[in-house]
Amino acid sequence: MDVQSWDDLRIFLSVARHDTLSGAGRALRMDPATVGRRVARLEESLGQALFVKGPQGYTLTEAGTRLIDHAERAEQAMQGAQSVLTGEAGTLTGQIRIGAPDGCANFVLPRVFADLSKANPDLDLQIVALPRVVNLSRREADMAITVSPPTASRLSYQRITDYKLHLAASKTYLSTRPPLTSVADLRDHRIVGYIPDMIFDKELDYLSDLGLDRVALASNSASVQVHLLRHHGGIGIAHDFALPFAPGVTRVLTDALSFTRSFYLVRHAEDRRLDRITRFAAALVQGVRAEVARLESLLSNT
Known part of the structure; x- marks a missing residue:
């Protein structure tokens, strides 16, 4: 050609x-x-x-x-x-675009990308933060971070890391509401969560098994939900890695309710032949693992 x-x-x-x-x-x-x-x-x-x-x-x-x-x-x-x-050695160049769920994009990727940019000054990095699955077939991004492995045969994936989620609320909110001693007590509280008919992945449907039929404050964005908790809106499921960015918000009922989910890095199977993309993917996986662990460790004693 x-x-x-x-x-x-x-x-x-x-x-x-x-x-x-x-x-x-x-x-x-x-x-x-x-x-x-x-x-x-x-x-x-x-x-x-x-x-x-x-x-x-x-x-x-x-x-x-x-x-x-x-x-x-x-x-x-x-x-x-x-x-x-x-050349296969040295720093990375060009442009690479990553799609990610908005929780990961807002709370995990900024530090990771800042470090990658410092290490590769000629590399342009872009984060596409979407409350849905990024369409790699339409090349909305070069690769994507997801919460479920893909089903399309032309895509390859690897698990990056597990992450944890717990119920959380602001201390101010908790001080003004009925005592919260068990999961059953959630019925006496305002619930913050996803808009039910806009949950784009079954792994994000945290509340369906709790018998809660009303979400008083809802958003399709995980980061918006964290801000609702910060402003004393109610109680909801939050990523542990997001809580260091939400002063005044604390985890509750940690012994009674806990979720573990995983991040996956997804890309076109053919991209594995591209040294540039493969080297970036390895650095991204390492960075995300380290950042999730760092942020979660900040809550280890809370």
């Missing part, structure tokens, strides 16, 4: 992943009109339409869907070649 052919495929992939010329243009740092012309040129050279433009943006045709796999293999090959040419 010549360089020009790859460049056309690169633009095709960006439009397929962003659905719009403007979105693809921002990602590619190109004018949307130029993106449109390049897509039209590729379609003309192939003699087939690759997209249908509709109210929701650009949708792949059958021919475009068939081309995706070939284009992604070409992308992998070009990235592999770049890795070889830039």
Whole structure:
């Protein structure tokens, strides 16, 4: 494949992943009109339409869907070649985007990414914090941290670390409410938690087994829930690693109720051949493990 052919495929992939010329243009740092012309040129050279433009943006045709796999293999090959040419040793360069649940993104990744950035000054790091699973097939990110292993066969994963969650509330809230001596007493308290119909992973459904049929203060964001606890909103399940960022919030009923969940690092199976991505993944896993352990250790005596 010549360089020009790859460049056309690169633009095709960006439009397929962003659905719009403007979105693809921002990602590619190109004018949307130029993106449109390049897509039209590729379609003309192939003699087939690759997209249908509709109210929701650009949708792949059958021919475009068939081309995706070939284009992604070409992308992998070009990235592999770049890795070889830039050398396997030394610091990392370029741009890497990580998708993560917002709790991990807000409380764990900032310190990890700051350290990685200091160690690799020519590396641009991006965190996509979403209260849902990041779509790697659409290349919303280069890799993702999830709370469940993926089911898609084209994705590979590794478990990063376990983390713990407990009931928590502010000391001010607890001082003004009925005593909390057992899980049954939760019925006398305002519950903070996820919006029930927006729980995107079964591993986040902490309250269903507690017989609680009402969540008085709800959000699809774990970090928002922590702030609700900080402002004396009620009692809820919180990550232990988040509580050092919530002064005045304390764990309760730790002997009666505790959850353990895991973080997984997910990426395309083909990416394992890319030394740059593999080295970054190893550093990320090590950093997340260390940061979760550090933050949880701050609560070991509380």
